[in-house]
Amino acid sequence: MAASLLLAGIVVVLLLGWSLDKATTENARSAGRQVIKEIAKEGARDLTASDVASTGDSASVIQILGPAGGPIASDPAIAGRPPLTTARPAPGHETVETIAMPVNGTDDDYRLVSTGVAGPGGPYTVISARSLAPVSEASERLTLLLALAAIPLLAIAALAVYRAVGSALLPVERMRRTVAEISTRDLGHRVGLPPGHDELHNLATTLNSMLDRLASAQGAQRRFVADASHELRSPLNTITTALEVSEHHPGAMSTAELLGVVSRETARLRELVDDLLLLARTDDTSDNPPHAEVDLDDLARSEAERARATQLQVEIDTWPAKVSGNPAQLRRAIRNLVDNAREHAKERVLVRTGTAGGIAFVEVADDGPGVPAADRERIFERFVRRDDARHHGPGTGGSAGLGLAIVAGIAARHGGTAECAGAGDPGYPGAHFRIRLPLKDTT
Structure with missing residues (x-):
């Protein structure tokens, strides 16, 4: 002014x-x-x-x-x-x-x-x-009069603006105090919504939405820590029990049996820790692994050939699909899908790649029991396991319910998605998993 x-x-x-x-x-x-x-x-x-x-x-x-x-x-x-x-x-x-x-x-x-x-x-x-x-x-008199008139006018205007802006921003101060009183232990409090539907109302709504997301993330983190602690405790308890039995009852377990139990549970523990570290990396936006041109069809074919070593019939239908990403992570995602299908399939597994509308996809289907519609979204959450998956051993991530969570995390990290659909191919009535990734820009 x-x-x-x-x-x-x-x-x-x-x-x-x-x-x-x-x-x-x-x-x-x-x-x-x-x-x-x-x-x-x-x-x-x-x-x-x-x-x-x-x-x-x-x-x-x-x-x-x-x-x-x-x-x-x-x-x-x-x-x-x-x-x-x-x-x-x-x-x-x-x-x-x-x-x-x-x-x-x-x-x-x-x-x-x-x-x-x-x-x-x-x-x-x-x-x-x-x-x-x-x-x-x-001119001199007018300049002097204007100067004398401007000083009180500025003072009055400054006071009026100060009071008006202070009154207008009072709801912001209330929001600040409310947010300052919210602790990490209790995210249940919410900011009061000012009357009207102006920018301050929108700000309060946005803050409450952010607090809802923080509370949801905190709950998910607590559940994740609890589930991880439980999963880590299980192999440790098995190893501890085996050692105690061997110590107090030397004849109950041979050295070979003890080494077998310890080796098996150590491998399970190591795999679980590796899976947790990989999930942490997919969540960490500051971690930028090297990217390169990746042929999804080559990775899928390689993993499908590996699955053919079992007694299953593996059908391979791969078409060229190039994306930009981290080869090791993308291979891990495809391997998890193939291993998941191999564990659930009765006789047959289908591995397919292709492109459609600027999107590259990898599909893995099996003739197993499939996934109920109610579980097709939550199955990608961490430590989520269906009852028929409890018997799976180490090697697939299925024992801890992290295999599909890793798939979803890697897909999201590469700008894509992972989904579970119903049966879509004749002869494969079981689960149908699909990874969608953006095609590599060749312009």
Whole structure:
């Protein structure tokens, strides 16, 4: 507002100065007009100083120059002075200029209007001068008045804006206090919604949505920690029990049996830890593994050939599908799907790749029991296991319910999705898993 007032004040002062300056020039021209008429009619033979003297207006003086260029009549205030200007306009023309000259004890700027006159006896020059001091004084006074008026106006405006903005932002302060009182132990409190449907209401709604997401994430994290602790405790308990039995009952378990139990549970424990680390990496947005051009069809074919080592019939239907991503992570995702299908299939597994609408996909289907519609979304959550999956051993991630969660995490990390659909191919009535990834940009 101060800048606006300053700009407005400058504009007003400049406009006033321009208007007064123009009026001064017009007044000087008007003052000499009567003298010009008389000289044009009768010449300057009978012209005296009283004819050009100002009538009480000391700010205006007139001087008449004869054909020879010297003064022949002057206002008493400038009597005896040489010509006020060297300008000699032709008859019917005028010259406007500004000079400084002492008049009546002052040394002010004067606006001179010099007009050429063709009269009896030769050409004459009528010089009409008017002081510019009133213009300067008016501009200075206006500047001072504007400055004096702007100071209280700014103070009043500042107070009004401060009170208005403070009142408008009071709901924001209430939100801040409410959010500051919410601790990580209790995310149940919510911000009160201000009345109306303005930006502050939208802000409060957004904060509450964020708190809902934080509470949901905190609950999921707590469940994840609890489930991970339970899963980690299981192999540790098995190893501890085996060692205690071997210690207190030496003949109950041979060394080979003990080593077998310890090795099996250690492998299970190591796989679980590796899965947890991989899930943490897929959640960490600051972790940027190297990306390269990946042929999904090659990865899928390789994993399908690996599954053919079992007694299952593995059908491979792969078409070229290039994406940009981390080869090791994408291989892990496909391997988890193939291993999941291998564990659930009765006789047959289908592995397919292709492209459609700028999307590359990998599909793995089996002829097993399938996944109920109610479980097709939650099956990608961590530590989610169906009852018929409890017997799975290490190697697939299925024992801890992390295999499909890893698939979903890797797909999301690469800008894609993982989904479970119903049976879609004849001969494969079981589960039908699909990974969708954006095709590599070849432009």
